[in-house]
Amino acid sequence: MTRKMTGAKMIVQALIDQGVDTVFGYPGGAVLPIYDEVFQQNSIKHVLVRHEQGAVHAAEGYARSTGKPGVVLVTSGPGATNAVTGLTDALLDSIPLVVLTGQVPTFMIGSDAFQEADTVGITRPCTKHNWLVKDTDKLAGVLHEAFHVATSGRPGPVLVDIPKDVQFATGQYEPKKPSVSHYQPPVKGDMTAITELVAAMETAKRPVFYTGGGVINSGPAASQLLRELVEATGFPITSTLMGLGCYPASGDKWLGMLGMHGLYEANMAMHDCDLMINIGARFDDRITGVVDLFSPKSTKAHIDIDPSSINKIIRVDIPIVGDVGHVLEDMLKVWKSRGRKTNSEAVAKWWKKINEWRSIDCLKFEQNGKVIKPQYALARLEALTKKYDRYITTEVGQHQMWAAQYLGFEDPNRWMTSGGLGTMGYGFPASIGVQMAHKDALVINVAGEASWLMNMQEMGTAMQYNLPVKQFILNNERLGMVRQWQELLHGERYSQSWSESLPDFVKLAEAFGAKGILCSDPDDLDDAIMEMITYDGPVIFDCLVEKHENCFPMIPSGKAHNDMMLAGVDTQGVIDAKGSVLV
Amino acid sequence: MSALKLKKGSTSHSAYNLRANFSDVIERHTLAVLVENEPGVLARVIGLFSGRGYNIDSLTVAEVDHTGHRSRITIVTSGTPQVIEQIKAQLGRIVPVHDVHDLTVEGPSVERELAMFKVSGTGDKRVEALRLADIFRASVVDSTLETFIFEITGAPEKIDAFADLMRPLGLTDVARTGVAALPRGD
Ligand SMILES: Cc1ncc(C[n+]2csc(CCOP(=O)(O)OP(=O)(O)O)c2C)c(N)n1
Ligand SMILES: [Mg+2]
Numbered sequence: 001m002t003r004k005m006t007g008a009k010m011i012v013q014a015l016i017d018q019g020v021d022t023v024f025g026y027p028g029g030a031v032l033p034i035y036d037e038v039f040q041q042n043s044i045k046h047v048l049v050r051h052e053q054g055a056v057h058a059a060e061g062y063a064r065s066t067g068k069p070g071v072v073l074v075t076s077g078p079g080a081t082n083a084v085t086g087l088t089d090a091l092l093d094s095i096p097l098v099v100l101t102g103q104v105p106t107f108m109i110g111s112d113a114f115q116e117a118d119t120v121g122i123t124r125p126c127t128k129h130n131w132l133v134k135d136t137d138k139l140a141g142v143l144h145e146a147f148h149v150a151t152s153g154r155p156g157p158v159l160v161d162i163p164k165d166v167q168f169a170t171g172q173y174e175p176k177k178p179s180v181s182h183y184q185p186p187v188k189g190d191m192t193a194i195t196e197l198v199a200a201m202e203t204a205k206r207p208v209f210y211t212g213g214g215v216i217n218s219g220p221a222a223s224q225l226l227r228e229l230v231e232a233t234g235f236p237i238t239s240t241l242m243g244l245g246c247y248p249a250s251g252d253k254w255l256g257m258l259g260m261h262g263l264y265e266a267n268m269a270m271h272d273c274d275l276m277i278n279i280g281a282r283f284d285d286r287i288t289g290v291v292d293l294f295s296p297k298s299t300k301a302h303i304d305i306d307p308s309s310i311n312k313i314i315r316v317d318i319p320i321v322g323d324v325g326h327v328l329e330d331m332l333k334v335w336k337s338r339g340r341k342t343n344s345e346a347v348a349k350w351w352k353k354i355n356e357w358r359s360i361d362c363l364k365f366e367q368n369g370k371v372i373k374p375q376y377a378l379a380r381l382e383a384l385t386k387k388y389d390r391y392i393t394t395e396v397g398q399h400q401m402w403a404a405q406y407l408g409f410e411d412p413n414r415w416m417t418s419g420g421l422g423t424m425g426y427g428f429p430a431s432i433g434v435q436m437a438h439k440d441a442l443v444i445n446v447a448g449e450a451s452w453l454m455n456m457q458e459m460g461t462a463m464q465y466n467l468p469v470k471q472f473i474l475n476n477e478r479l480g481m482v483r484q485w486q487e488l489l490h491g492e493r494y495s496q497s498w499s500e501s502l503p504d505f506v507k508l509a510e511a512f513g514a515k516g517i518l519c520s521d522p523d524d525l526d527d528a529i530m531e532m533i534t535y536d537g538p539v540i541f542d543c544l545v546e547k548h549e550n551c552f553p554m555i556p557s558g559k560a561h562n563d564m565m566l567a568g569v570d571t572q573g574v575i576d577a578k579g580s581v582l583v
Numbered sequence: 584m585s586a587l588k589l590k591k592g593s594t595s596h597s598a599y600n601l602r603a604n605f606s607d608v609i610e611r612h613t614l615a616v617l618v619e620n621e622p623g624v625l626a627r628v629i630g631l632f633s634g635r636g637y638n639i640d641s642l643t644v645a646e647v648d649h650t651g652h653r654s655r656i657t658i659v660t661s662g663t664p665q666v667i668e669q670i671k672a673q674l675g676r677i678v679p680v681h682d683v684h685d686l687t688v689e690g691p692s693v694e695r696e697l698a699m700f701k702v703s704g705t706g707d708k709r710v711e712a713l714r715l716a717d718i719f720r721a722s723v724v725d726s727t728l729e730t731f732i733f734e735i736t737g738a739p740e741k742i743d744a745f746a747d748l749m750r751p752l753g754l755t756d757v758a759r760t761g762v763a764a765l766p767r768g769d
Contacts, residue, residue, distance in 0.1 A: 120623060125634055129678040132622065149678055182619075183678050308672035311665060 007136040007167040008033035011100065014143035016043050017176040020071050022062060022436050023047070024055040028075025029115060030102025033167040038073075047436060047465060050457035052079050054429035056086020056157075057455070060095045061433030064416045065391055067219060069096040069150050070433065076102045077115030080161075081122065085423060087157045088126040092420025093242060094217055096155035098146050099127075105165035106134050119161045128156030134163065136171030144176050153185030154306040155217055185305060189322030189330060197277070197301045197318050198334045204275035204299075205346035206353075207235045210258065210287075213242030213419065214280020214304060214324050216412045222325035223247070223412045226279065229332055233342050236354055238266035240281050241404055242419045249408030255354070259287045260555050261401040264362035264564055265354055267553070270295050271561035272353070278302040280324045283313040284420070285582075293560035303327045362553045362566055363405055372522050374399060374474045374545040378406035378446070381472060384529045388442040390414065391434045395427040395451030398480035398551045403446040425454030428471060432458055435467040442470070442533060449475040449542075450499050459512040462538040470532050471540045476547045477502060484550050489557075505542035512538075520544040557582035607663040611640065612687040613694060613764050614671065616656040619679035620646050627677050628656055637670050638662060641696075641739075641761035653681070659739075659762050686764050694764040698742045703730040704753030712752045719745045730755075 005013065011034050015023065024047045027035045038046050049055040052074045059070025074083055080101040090097045104113040120132045129149050131142050142160055150158045201207060209230060215222050223246045230237050230253050237247050238255040247254055256263035258270055270276065276298045281287065283302075288294040291313060301318035302310055310319040320327055335341075367376040392407055393416040394400040400417060409415050416434060418426035431445040445452075452473050462469050483497040506516030515535050519528040519542070532539045552567040618624045625644055632639050640659040647655045660670060667685070674683045686692040700721070702712045705728075712731060716723065721735035735745055739762055746757060 121626070124623065124627060125630055154676075182681055306676060308669065308676055310672070312669055312672075315665075 003173045004170055005173050006033065006037075006170050007139050007162065008037045010136070010140045010171070010173050011143065011162070011167070012037045012041055012044065013173060014140050014176070015071060016041075018144070018147045019068070020044055023071045023073050024049055024058045024062070024433065025073030026052050026055060026075065026079060028077075028079050028102065030076035030104060030164050031073060031079075031100075031167075033164065034073060034100070034102070034162075045436075046073070047432070047461065049429065049432075050460045051455065052082035053085050053425065054432070054455050054458045054461065056083050056090065056097065056099065057423075057426050057429035058433035058436070058458075058461075059097050059099075060086065060090050060093075060426070061393055061416050061430030062437045063095050063097060063433075064216075064430075065413050065434040066437045067413060069098050069147060069155075072097060072099040074099070074101055075115070076104055076119065077117045080117055080119040084122060084126060085421075087123055087159065089418055089421040089423045089426060090157040091126050091128065093418065094155050094213060095157065096150040097157035098143075098150050099157060099159040101159060101161050102167070103132065103161045103163040106163045107165070109163065119159070123159050126157075127159045128154075130159040130161065132161045132163075133166055136166050136169040139166060139171060140174040144174065145179070145181055148179040148181055149183055152179075152183065186321070187305070187323035187326045189303065189320040189327040191330065191334075193318055193320045194327060194330050195334055197320065198331060198338060200275050200299055200301065200318065201233065201235075201277070201335065202338070202341040203343055204235075205343055206269075206273045206350045207233075207275040207277065207347065208255075208269045208273040209235055209237040209277050209279060210239075210270060210281055211237060211243045211246050211279045212240040212281025214282075215243055215246035216280075218280065218305075218324035220412055222280075222323075222328060225325060225328035225332060227251070229328060229335075232332070232335075232340065234344070234347060235277075235342075236269055236351070238262070238269065240284065240287055240419070241417060243281065244404060244415045245409035245412045248410040250410060257404050259284075260289070261405065261551055261553065262555075263405070264360055264553050264566065265357040267555065267561040267564055268357045269354055273298045276300045278304075278316070279328070280304065282309045285313070288313060289555045289560060290558055295561070360566070365567065367522055370521060372520065372525060372543060372545045374402050374476070374549055375406055376522060377474060377525060377543050377545060378402050380525050381444070381446075381529060382407050384526060385442060385444065385533060388533070389438070389440065391416070391431075391438060391441050391443045393417065393427040393430040393434060393443070393445045395445070395447040395454075396422045396424045396481075397448040397451055398476070398484065398549070399446055399448045399474040401481075401551045402474070407446075424448075424451035426451075428452060428455045428469075429458050429461075431469040431471075432461055432465075432467055435469050436465070443468075444470045444472050447471055447473045448480060449473050449477065449502060449505075450479045453503075456508070459509075459514060459538065459540075463512050463514060466537070468535070468537050468539075471538070472532070473505065473540065473542055474545050475502070475505070475542050476545050476549070478547055480549075481551070483548070487548075487550065505540045509538075509540040514538040514540060516540050516542065518542045518544070607665065609661050609663060610667060610687075611659065611661045612667050612685055613692065613762060614658045614660060614674070615684040615686055615764060616658065616674055616680060617682040617684075618654050618656060618677075619681065620652045620654040621679050624654070624677075624679045625656065627679070628658075628674065631673055631677065632658075632660075632670075635669075635673065637666065641759075643761040643763055657762055657764050684766070686766055690766060691768075692764050692766045694738050694762050695736055696739050696742055696760055696762050697734065697736045698745075698757060698759040699724070700733045700735070700746065700749055700754060701730055701756035702733065702749050702753050703755050705729060708752045712749060715745075715748050715752075721745060
């Protein structure tokens with residue numbers, strides 16, 4: 001059944017056919033026909049953000065917390081360019097998004113028309129794919145293909161640029177049907193390679209699962225299979241920042257996060273293991289540190305849906321290209337059919353070693369005195385919010401790393417953070433996107449005061465849509481992570497890393513009609529957090545914390561995993577000249 | 584199994600300068616990339632090379648199947664084996680790319696390039712240029728009293744060799760098409 005309709009109507013129809021319930025956007029001249037259609041329907045909720053970057057991050061939060069693609073609608077020119085940071089963020093973290101941009105009419109393209117930008121040119125390197133649609137008859141087909149590409153294989157953001165005349169013109173609507181696209185990334189892993197990995201698992205003495213965001217992207221079933229595999233083999237498991245929640249933090253095989261600010265036991269296990277099983281992670285430089293010192297004694301297996309991830313940074317011995325869920329299923333099948341073998345004696349010895357590392361208790365801190373330690377604030381937040389139906393987003397900086405260290409995630413899709421791009425300003429709009437998808441959940445953005453200010457205008461959105469998002473700001477009045485690096489690398493010359501002239505966050509909240517809470521005394525913290533949780537509406541929680549706290553453990557730039565800095569050590573001169581060029 | 588035929592163990596380079604410390608030899612590969620002939624597809628391929636810092640030694644592109652909307656991009660690139668593998672994998676994940684063939688490793692292939700050389704000179708040099716052109720089976724496609732334009736087709740090395748010979752004889756201008764290549768047999 002095909003139907004004639006305008007391009008603008010087709011867009012709304014295609015979104016409905018794709019099961020979209022929420023669109024984040026901002027209107028402008030080049031998308032007015034689409035907004036006219038949005039006005040005349042009730043199937044799709046439109047969330048009016050306050051800046052297009054906010055729309056894209058909100059859509060990321062929506063996508064990451066639901067597993068569905070996030071949808072964004074913005075105008076041409078500045079609307080599109082404002083979306084670029086969000087697109088790049090989603091590309092690096094493999095978040096499925098469909099971004100629709102208006103464009104000047106086809107006959108004006110190339111004339112430097114008002115609000116014209118070469119949107120497909122600008123976004124080519126920051127999308128998985130993009131399209132400029134010049135013919136209304138092709139519009140519906142492209143939109144359906146856009147959803148297919150965003151969500152198949154390694155997910156990512158796509159963009160469809162739609163000139164205004166194409167929105168007005170009438171054409172044939174193509175209904176959604178099974179994709180005829182040649183783009184069909186294989187999901188099944190090679191059975192020979194899977195068998196080779198299982199054989200390596202049977203004899204491994206010091207195995208470790210190194211998991212990442214790919215497990216989350218593969219869907220909840222993949223996390224379930226991972227749990228089964230971990231419990232069945234008894235192997236230790238660590239995860240990247242992006243993978244937190246794929247295995248429960250309360251599980252006894254859990255080593256905590258690894259990487260630059262990862263846990264001592266996780267990094268030591270990675271360094272000393274003899275079999276590394278990478279599941280849906282990508283050997284990012286935050287994880288590997290210096291590559292030639294990375295886990296020198298291990299056989300490395302790598303399961304990834306994207307062939308270009310294999311051998312990109314670390315050469316691996318057993319590459320398996322496929323979807324994590326499918327590969328885990330086959331691994332379990334093969335492992336069981338071969339008699340469920342592990343080298344349990346050696347693995348028990350390995351656990352003894354790991355428990356020695358654990359006993360160092362690398363996250364210990366002391367809350368003494370009248371100033372709140374950021375670690376303490378997060379430990380209390382964890383204790384008081386754990387039992388809730390809780391989703392956490394973060395901004396970028398020290399608070400982000402502390403959140404990853406001190407909050408525990410039991411399930412996938414509960415933790416939204418900007419990993420690959422490290423985008424300050426991500427967390428607040430992301431929390432709005434999450435809350436839109438989970439109306440009754442407790443959604444908390446763990447923020448730094450500097451990051452939070454980058455998209456603070458979204459308070460208007462939170463108020464307008466009655467979204468009770470909690471902005472938990474660890475306010476150190478510093479660009480804390482920058483300050484830490486200046487302390488470690490630049491002779492404590494704190495160049496431009498002060499947050500000067502900060503607003504009164506309580507008054508700021510009140511100005512928007514929200515609630516503001518200020519807390520500076522550790523003794524008041526629990527009550528203040530409870531007040532935040534129980535308040536029915538958006539809250540800005542201004543938590544004044546220790547200003548010069550450093551985030552540890554830390555693998556200094558240019559060092560190996562077994563060369564970590566722990567809290568309480570002398571921080572001067574640990575990073576040499578070679579290390580200091582690294583970011 | 585090592586489906587990608589790479590050595591065991593971690594790489595000997597830092598994530599921050601992936602290629603500088605790379606000890607492996609630089610290899611030259613000819614890649615045939617079959618793409619959907621849609622707007623922007625060449626920009627995607629070129630953007631990949633510039634964005635990730637890969638080399639393009641030569642590149643040719645033309646539609647090869649009008650009804651099927653297919654174009655063929657032939658790229659000659661150079662890099663260490665790891666870089667070549669990355670290039671192929673990165674090309675493979677561009678959505679409108681249908682197929683990537685590494686003609687250098689996939690068995691014998693035939694490479695051809697067309698070039699035009701403008702050589703200006705008089706007297707002995709002019710005669711010598713004509714004589715050498717004959718040996719290389721280059722044909723004269725234009726001539727004035729002081730210049731020739733030679734057209735030559737062949738493997739890139741043959742064209743390089745011809746250029747070397749023409750240089751002392753008054754070579755003033757070169758236009759080369761870049762390599763087109765096809766695998767031999769079926
Ligand atoms: C958009 C953007 N600009 C700059 C940076 C560099 N940067 C990383 S962390 C940081 C400081 C963040 O300060 P704050 O949000 O207060 O968090 P804190 O580290 O103090 O917890 C900066 C400037 C970045 N990551 N993103
Ligand atoms: Mg701060």
